[in-house]
Amino acid sequence: MSVISIDNLTKRYGARRGVESINLEVGRGAIFGFLGPNGAGKTTTIRVLLGFLRASAGSARILGADCWSQSPRIKRDVGYLPGDLRLYSWITLRSSMALSGTIRRRDVMKAGLVLAERFSLDPDLIVRKMSRGTRQKLGIILALAHEPKLLILDEPTSGLDPLMQDELARILRERAAAGTTVFFSSHTLGEVETLCDRVAIVRAGRIVADEAIQSLRSRAQRTVTLLFVDAGRAAAASPPGFLRILERSGRLWRGELHGEANGLLQWASSQELEDITIGSPDLESIFRSFYLTDDVATDAANGAGMGAGEQNHQPGGGGAA
Amino acid sequence: MMQGFRGLLSKAVRETWIMVAVGSLAVMLFATLLSYVLPQFREGLTDFIVQVPFLQRMISSMMGIDVSDGLTVQMILAVLWTHPVMLATIWAVEVVLCTRFPAGEVDRGTIEVLLGWPVSRRLVFWVETFVWWAAGACIVLFLIGGYSIGVSVLSAGERPAAGTVAQAAVNLLCLYGAVGGAAFLVSALSDRRGRAFAVMFGILIVSYLINFVAGIWDPARSIAFLSIMDYYKPADIFRTGGLAWSDPAVLLAIAAATWTAAMEIGARRSIATT
Numbered sequence: 001m002s003v004i005s006i007d008n009l010t011k012r013y014g015a016r017r018g019v020e021s022i023n024l025e026v027g028r029g030a031i032f033g034f035l036g037p038n039g040a041g042k043t044t045t046i047r048v049l050l051g052f053l054r055a056s057a058g059s060a061r062i063l064g065a066d067c068w069s070q071s072p073r074i075k076r077d078v079g080y081l082p083g084d085l086r087l088y089s090w091i092t093l094r095s096s097m098a099l100s101g102t103i104r105r106r107d108v109m110k111a112g113l114v115l116a117e118r119f120s121l122d123p124d125l126i127v128r129k130m131s132r133g134t135r136q137k138l139g140i141i142l143a144l145a146h147e148p149k150l151l152i153l154d155e156p157t158s159g160l161d162p163l164m165q166d167e168l169a170r171i172l173r174e175r176a177a178a179g180t181t182v183f184f185s186s187h188t189l190g191e192v193e194t195l196c197d198r199v200a201i202v203r204a205g206r207i208v209a210d211e212a213i214q215s216l217r218s219r220a221q222r223t224v225t226l227l228f229v230d231a232g233r234a235a236a237a238s239p240p241g242f243l244r245i246l247e248r249s250g251r252l253w254r255g256e257l258h259g260e261a262n263g264l265l266q267w268a269s270s271q272e273l274e275d276i277t278i279g280s281p282d283l284e285s286i287f288r289s290f291y292l293t294d295d296v297a298t299d300a301a302n303g304a305g306m307g308a309g310e311q312n313h314q315p316g317g318g319g320a321a
Numbered sequence: 322m323m324q325g326f327r328g329l330l331s332k333a334v335r336e337t338w339i340m341v342a343v344g345s346l347a348v349m350l351f352a353t354l355l356s357y358v359l360p361q362f363r364e365g366l367t368d369f370i371v372q373v374p375f376l377q378r379m380i381s382s383m384m385g386i387d388v389s390d391g392l393t394v395q396m397i398l399a400v401l402w403t404h405p406v407m408l409a410t411i412w413a414v415e416v417v418l419c420t421r422f423p424a425g426e427v428d429r430g431t432i433e434v435l436l437g438w439p440v441s442r443r444l445v446f447w448v449e450t451f452v453w454w455a456a457g458a459c460i461v462l463f464l465i466g467g468y469s470i471g472v473s474v475l476s477a478g479e480r481p482a483a484g485t486v487a488q489a490a491v492n493l494l495c496l497y498g499a500v501g502g503a504a505f506l507v508s509a510l511s512d513r514r515g516r517a518f519a520v521m522f523g524i525l526i527v528s529y530l531i532n533f534v535a536g537i538w539d540p541a542r543s544i545a546f547l548s549i550m551d552y553y554k555p556a557d558i559f560r561t562g563g564l565a566w567s568d569p570a571v572l573l574a575i576a577a578a579t580w581t582a583a584m585e586i587g588a589r590r591s592i593a594t595t
Contacts, residue, residue, distance in 0.1 A: 052436060053591040075439040082437070084594060086430030090335065103328035103438045142434070 001064055003028050003150050003181040004049065008058035011044050018044040020205040021058070026183055026198075028149075031176045033196035033213075034185040037291050041205040042185040043083050046154050049183075050080055062150060076104065079143035083154030083185070085135060093123040093138055097145060104146050112145040118167055133159040140168060144175070151175065153184035157191060169195050189287045201290045208290050213283075220281035221256040224264065227275040228253070240267045325440045329448040337418060341456040344414035348407065348460055349467035355401045356471025360394050360479070367391040382536020384556035394479045395559045401468065402489055402555035405529070411460055411493075412500055412525055418453045419504035420517040422446065423587055428514040430594045442588045446505075450580070453505075457497045461490050481559055488564040489555040495569035496553045498576030500525065505583035509590070549575065 004026040011018035019041035026032045036042050047053040048060050051071025060067040062074045091099070097112035116123045119137040127135060136159040143151060151172070157165045172182050172195065186192050192199055193213065200210040209216075224243060228234035228251040239245050242259035251274075257264055261278055268276050359366075370377045370388055381388045384403050386396065401407060422445050426432035435445065465486060472480050504521045511517040528548040535545035545551045552568040 047593055050433075050437065052433065052593055054589070071436075072439050072441040072444075075437065078437075080433070080437040082433035082594075084430060085434075086594070087434060088332070088336075088431055099328055099332060100438065102331065103325050103440060139434075143437075 005061040010057040012056045017205045029179050031182040031196050033192035033199040036202035040202045077149040079148035079151045081139050081143040081153040085139040087127045089128040108145040115141045151182045217281045223279035224257045225277040226253040229272045229274050233272050333452045345460050345463035349463040352464045352467030353471045356468045359397045378537045385554045386556040399556035399559040416504045416521045419501045420508040422449050424508040424511045424514045424517040427512045446584045489558045495572035499549050499572040502576035502579035506579040509583040509587040
């Protein structure tokens with residue numbers, strides 16, 4: 001059974017668009033990244049999952065239960081960090097753990113204090129005296145302390161320093177290894193790339209890609225730099241079809257590799273080159289192509305991802321979203 | 322369910338007890354002062370009222386009884402229960418309490434933390450309702466306490482009977498219920514606490530004015546029933562020693578209808594901070 005199951009979910013705010021016909025399946029133990037530019041619909045989707053917003057059409061289920069009608073029951077198994085985190089000004093970590101423990105009917109104090117130590121958070125510091133980053137740490141601990149089956153984190157690294165971001169990544173990997181599902185939205189492509197098993201990219205209210213990171217990486221182009229022994233040989237050479245040259249300058253070529261590195265190396269062995277550099281797959285360029293292109297269908301046509309028309313259920317992220 | 326209730330209740334009490342304590346003490350102080358001072362001026366006030374017909378109508382209108390024959394000690398003590406300062410203090414505390422959820426939580430952005438816990442919105446409503454009525458009981462008890470201190474200097478014959486005071490308190494609690502229910506409803510329809518607060522005070526001021534104008538201007542009498550103050554008559558209770566039960570019944574019906582509507586709207590609407 002999927003931990004998160006979203007089926008043709010649409011949410012409109014009157015005439016304003018929220019999200020349109022979203023489909024997602026997230027399985028147990030996955031770290032799922034939910035990416036998209038501001039206003040794309042990430043937070044709307046999360047709020048529907050948490051039962052704050054009622055869907056205009058379609059359905060959202062967590063652990064098989066309907067997110068709207070069974071919201072309180074679902075939240076026993078969910079840890080949530082809001083994107084725009086506002087905490088009660090009078091609470092401390094200790095008092096919030098006591099409160100959370102009373103409401104959740106379980107002792108979360110010990111786990112909270114362990115997490116506080118890992119995040120270097122004073123358990124008796126009151127929220128009104130906390131910096132933004134410190135409040136974010138408390139919000140994260142509140143989401144984690146009861147050891148939920150599902151973590152929904154809306155931009156969790158916002159306000160955290162790099163060391164704390166690393167600590168959070170470690171904790172999320174530990175939790176995922178223990179079977180917790182992590183669903184988090186982010187703007188930071190790097191953290192998604194290093195942390196997630198799978199990503200969905202939402203733009204203008206629609207999911208334009210839902211794929212395993214590995215699959216995206218295999219489609220990502222590599223940058224290639226070729227340095228010929230002299231400008232004459234560079235001018236005489238003709239690039240193979242899988243190498244798209246973006247810049248020619250004297251004896252230097254820069255381009256993108258659309259294929260396997262082996263093919264390039266074979267071709268390069270027949271050239272008189274002084275140096276050759278093949279860069280890592282550039283995932284960021286793929287993400288950006290999803291963000292920037294105006295027409296969803298154009299994305300598909302460019303081979304950069306899946307168009308809205310192709311969006312469907314693909315548990316496991318088989319390409320189309 | 323009860324654990325959730327207890328947790329939310331401890332949070333609500335933590336956030337409101339100072340305001341309720343200050344409001345109750347202010348009401349008590351005012352009640353003591355007014356119930357001590359007013360009987361001292363009864364004779365002078367009665368002479369003055371009889372000589373100035375307009376003032377007579379104004380006071381009659383404010384108290385909801387005819388004072389053309391002068392004021393008895395019992396009647397003058399009823400001024401306390403209808404005094405604008407007293408009512409404004411009680412209502413201020415009450416509207417703050419009744420607009421805490423959802424408008425207050427949405428406005429301060431904490432609703433996502435609150436509803437991120439495994440609690441239903443209905444449970445939050447029940448907790449807030451409990452706090453609202455507990456605060457109402459506390460305020461009214463402090464009012465009665467202050468009143469009792471103030472009138473303790475009067476002779477036993479001049480002091481209103483305990484039963485009369487209790488009936489006035491019941492009438493006040495019913496008014497408190499109607500105002501609070503309406504405040505819950507306005508809050509359920511709003512995402513901004515300031516707006517909910519303004520709307521509620523607008524309703525209360527209009528209600529108070531309708532009642533007041535109806536007392537001094539005959540053509541306005543036909544719309545007096547629209548004012549909740551038309552069902553709150555402590556002076557009548559002090560004068561006759563009895564409560565017309567239709568008045569609290571109307572107030573309780575308003576309270577029940579508005580509170581139920583608030584609960585249903587609050588539980589079914591989409592809620593978000595932005």
